[in-house]
Amino acid sequence: MPVTRSKTVTPAVSHSSRKRKAESISSDEIVVKHLKRRRVGEPTIASDQQWLKKAMEEFRSLKYPKLTDRYYKVELAKRYLPLFKRPTGDDAYFFDDPDKARRFLAESNVFDVPMFVRDGANYSVVDPESTTRPIEQMFDILLANPDETLEYDDEALPTADQFVKNRMGDVAKRFKQNESWVKFPLNFPDIPTHTLDHAVPSFIRTPACTVLHDLFRAQLDVNEEHVCDCLEPNIPNCGHEITRNEFFKLTTAWVYWQGTTMISEPGTITPPHWDKYGMPTHISCLEGEIGFAWLVRPTHGEHIRWACDEKNPTGPWAFKVLRAGDSLCMPSGTVHFVFRRPAGKQTLGFAGHVIRKQDLAAWSKTLDLELSIDAVDLNGENEAERHSEKSPHQLIVPPLMRQVRKLIKAVRSQGLESKFGGKKRLTEALKLVSKIEKKMVELDFRA
Structure with a gap:
């Protein structure tokens, strides 16, 4: 929904302008705060806090054998989720227009906190208006080889990183036939699909964001x-x-x-981490709702403390729900935690890296x-x-x-x-x- 301006507000030349006057709209939209350091949009999204509250209640109700990896991840969620707060005006950038986000990235703006873009997802390979869910479309179009194998972390096993393999056809059948909660949910955070165009949001497509591609070429x-x-x-x-x-x-x-495809069942958890090799990352949600939390402006010491002991989180955490159509781009070294509500729906997302x-x-x-x-x-x-x-x-x-x-x-x-x-x-x-x-x-x- 576009921002409705009052007559006293001077239209901005671009989103990056720090000279813009304050704007305000309904509680379900974006409130823009004028700060000395930068002009950002601050969400006043009560539904995000309600979503988080339900997620905490649902995770607290789950019981698992202590020797399973699922037990470890659920206990981690119970410890972390109460720390997540709604972002303040200096914790992130918020855009209601992908073109504004693109201009922001193209300019020499400081990019040191995540940016969230409404309607930023790339739907070039799935039809959101179809009667067939986007996840099913992905299995039918991009992941159509039933004999291809997918590797995933079996959380019923006693330790992390116990990977097992399953046929694509069997995985697709499970996602298509059962959309509700399962005791040990499947999480595929990075299925390579070998097609760059479908994963990259339009606001990333700027000459300023070609460094990684240029280095590899x-x-x-x-x-x-x-x-x-x-x-x-x-x-x-x-x-x-x-x-x-x-x-x-x-x-x-x-x-x-x-670019990779992210397909997950309800209740899946990706523990806190920053993406390997310091890569900035973009994520888009095309189906379902994805909880995304990030460590706000960690100091050098906090980065090191977190890396040494993820069980004892330090520093302030901010939180946002990615809904279908939403995208984000986070800078290098962003420590983030990704999860889905156990009583929620399956999720489909795209992700990739950009410098x-x-x-x-x-x-x-x-x-x-x-x-x-x-x-x-x-x-x-x-x-x-x-x-x-x-x-x-x-x-x-x-x-x-x-x-x-x-x-x-x-x-x-x-x-x-x-x-x-x-x-x-x-x-x-x-x-x-x-x-x-x-x-x-x-x-x-x-x-």
Whole structure:
């Protein structure tokens, strides 16, 4: 619903204008507060608080055997949900128009809190007006191979990350035939669908948001003779651009980072985390309701404390419900908690990663922090990876940093610093790249 302005309010040139007067509309819409630091929209959504209250009541009523992973996640939800508060005016950006969100990302605005966009979801591959649910459409159109296998975390087992596989046809049948609560719900947070267009919201489609795509294109578009098979790779001194293992790992990562499909049953929980490799993330909801909470402006110390012990949350948390049609984009290092009401409905979402040109330094800073917290066991790397010859970070971070260094050099030589947030941000990014590269050399990842 568009904002209705009073006659005394001067129309703004863009959403990013911090000169706008305060606006107010009904309690179910957005109230815009004029702050010294930035102009943002503050939600006064009573329904979100009611939704959260019901979710807490529903999770409190659940009982599970103590040795199951489901017990751990439900207990985590019971501990976290009471901490979630409605966001204040400085905790997030809110847009009722995807075009305004797009202009905001295109400009050199500070992007350090999540942004929520009403009607920002991309419905290019599903029809919300169809009598067939979007989830069923996804299974019928994009996930149509019944013999394809899906891997998921079996929460009935005693520990986390106990993955099992099931046929796509069997999973689709379960989602189509049973839409209500199940004791051990299925959660597929990142099914790669190999089609970028359907996952990316329109407001992300701006030249300012192409950095990640540019880095991968430059690094993966190489000839065979530039792939290194040296016993002791020394890129670029050995005359090569990327090792074979780096190429393989980057190719796999790129399949997921471009865009994935999120399909979940009621009551599923994704414990608090920030996305690996410090990636900024966009999420869209196309069916159902998704609870999304984030740690508000954590300090360096809070980031580290949280990473070391997720069972004892610290710092203020804000909360928002994503409903069908809603999208969000969160900056690097956003610690977030995702869940669905046990008495709710199945949910369908799209997600992917994006890096703005203006945010190279912010991304590099988060990546450096991630490497500092734990050089090996980061955000879910398992014991097998810990004892492998190379960790995923060793294979992904170095080639990305090589390309960032090349990109900054090219930007400077062409005088394009303003498109990347200015000389100061680029200088900071380059210093962080050097710091990360040094850290990758110094750290011994082997057990």
